[in-house]
Amino acid sequence: MSRYRGPRLRVVRRLGELPGLSRKTPRRAYPPGQHGQARKKRSEYAIRLEEKQKLRFNYGVSERQLIRYVRKARRAAGSTGQVLLQLLEMRLDNTVFRMGMAPTIPGSRQLVNHGHITVNGRVVNIPSYQCKPGDVIGVRQSEDNRSRKLVETNLQFPGLAHLPSHLEFDKNKLEGKVNGVVDREWVALQVNELLVVEYYSRKL
Known part of the structure; x- marks a missing residue:
């Protein structure tokens, strides 16, 4: 299906x-x-x-x-x-969504598929990638800053207001970190x- x-x-x-x-x-x-x-x-x-x-x-x-x-x-x-x-919850597309870089999970899947997201400094275009504690999620750097502009626009209207306790995100660097596994109470x-x-x- x-x-x-x-x-x-x-x-x-x-x-x-x-x-x-x-x-x-x-x-x-x-x-x-x-x-x-x-x-x-x-x-x-x-x-x-x-x-x-x-x-x-x-x-x-x-x-x-x-x-x-x-x-x-x-x-x-x-x-x-x-x-x-x-x-x-620990899928890459959902993690990007929970950090506020995309308004919905389909939106974050598109960001990942199009190569705008990096994990530990390397571009990962697989939405189902399982994030692990210690992973650093960032935005791909390019000459035209296209990826950065997309994420900055999305951050103005995040899908969910609260960042889960297992994640941290720096809006200035556009970089987040997975600190652990999500707790049941933080599942939206x-x-x-x-x-x-x-x-x-x-x-x-």
Whole structure:
């Protein structure tokens, strides 16, 4: 299943607030479609599916990628749900977004893909790169300062107001550092990760 490229507000109306996908707030508070306002009882499967879809759309990963992250989280020590969130939060595109260098995760993915972002002084154009404690995230230096201008413009309207405790960012140098692994309380997305693990427990 490929990455979603359709109307973002439609997804936000269906799943609730997704801070990584869009900064816009929908005018209508109910889901889209003919039966959006009709109240109907949701099955346990539907509830788990919705939580899984929140992760997929917020972090912009495909179904295949999310399955890989779940398998990796299962092999790691600790709570599978919490490790899964940490793996997604420590992606380079999400780290760039959380530092305020892009207004949304799709925007930060574009910055990374186009070679505007460096990790430890080297250009990294892989959005799924896993950031590690000690990594220094910066902006590529060039003669026309194109990368710097893009990031400076984005910093005027950051996607989220607060910088997580595991990150630090210097707006003058346009340089940030990963000091540790994200804590659960700093995950901006309102999601029940245990339901996501339960959803995949029957499939994997």
